Amino acid sequence: MFSKACEYGIRAAVYIAMQSLDGRRVSVNEIAEEIDSPMAFTAKILQQLTKNNIIDSVKGPTGGFEIEREAMDTVKLSKIVKAIDGDKIYVGCGLGLKECNADKPCPLHDKFVDVRSNLRTMLQSTSLYELATGLEVGLTYLKR
Amino acid sequence: MFSKACEYGIRAAVYIAMQSLDGRRVSVNEIAEEIDSPMAFTAKILQQLTKNNIIDSVKGPTGGFEIEREAMDTVKLSKIVKAIDGDKIYVGCGLGLKECNADKPCPLHDKFVDVRSNLRTMLQSTSLYELATGLEVGLTYLKR
DNA sequence: TTTAATTCGGATAAATTTATCCTTTATTAA
C-alpha cells in the first residue's frame, strides 16, 4: 500500500508528535530506535518531511526534530503520504492505464473509485495529533 | 496499490477471458499488444497465472491462452492478486509493523481495517466474467 | 518427417527502491 519510506515516515512523524506533546525534541537516533527503522534511511526521510514543512528540525547539540502543537492538527496523513510517495495512491488507474477515466474507464474503474475514495477520506481526515495521543495514552504502539 | 506485474496480470486475464467468450485462443504476442504491456515480462506473468490454474495454456501452433467459461465465474480478482502479489495487500499492518493486531494495534490499525476490508470485499466479489463482459460490450477499455 | 509456431524456463540486464557511509554545516556548551 505505502512504500517502506512512507511507512517509516508516518511512524517517525507520529513518534515525534507524541514526544513534542511532552515538550521533548528527539534525534534521528532515538526515533529510529523507537520506531524500529534503519537509522540512516530514516534520516533521509526526515529530511524530506522537514523540507515539506511537516516537521521542524534544529541542528547542533540539544537539536533534533519536533512538531508544533498547531501543526499536529493541520498535518493530516495525506500530507505525509503525498510528501513521500507522491499522489499516485489517489490519482491514476488501478490497472495502470494512463487514460482511464469515467469516460473511458478500465474494467475496474468504478469499483476502484469507491475503495480509493475510502482511503483518501481516511488519510485526509486523520491528523497527527489524533494518532499521537492514542500512542501517548498507551492505546497504540509503534514498535514491531 | 498493485505491482506492475499484477496490473499486467489482471489486464491480461481480462483480455483472455473476453476472447475466450468468443472462442478465441490468444498468444502472448497478441495479449501484450492489446493490453499495451512489455511482451517478455507479460509472458512470465502468464506462466504464473497458468501454474496457479487461473488460465490454461496450449503449446505449439494454434496454441495460446484461454479460460474456461466456468473459471471466469470462479476466478475472482483476489485469486489473481494473490497469485502475483501474494497476500500482503490483505494481511499485515499499514505501517509495516510485524506484530500489529487488535490487541496491540498501530495508531492506524482501526482505520486501516476498514479501508482494507473494503478492498478485500471488492477483490473477492469481482469475477473475471464480470470484467470481461464489460469489455466485450464496449463499456470499458484495457489499452492506455 | 520436417518446419514453423507457440509456451516454458533459465540467465541476465536495467531500473527503482531501500539502505549505508562519510563529509559538511550549524549550533550549543564548556
Place this chain on the structure above:
DNA sequence: TTAATAAAGGATAAATTTATCCGAATTAAA
C-alpha cells in the same frame, strides 16, 4: 575559542522489481 553534538547532503551499495533474451520443449500443419 574549542570541542562535541546533531542535522544536511552527496556518493554509493544492496535488494527488489521490472524487463529482456535465448534456447528447449511441445505440437499442429505442410
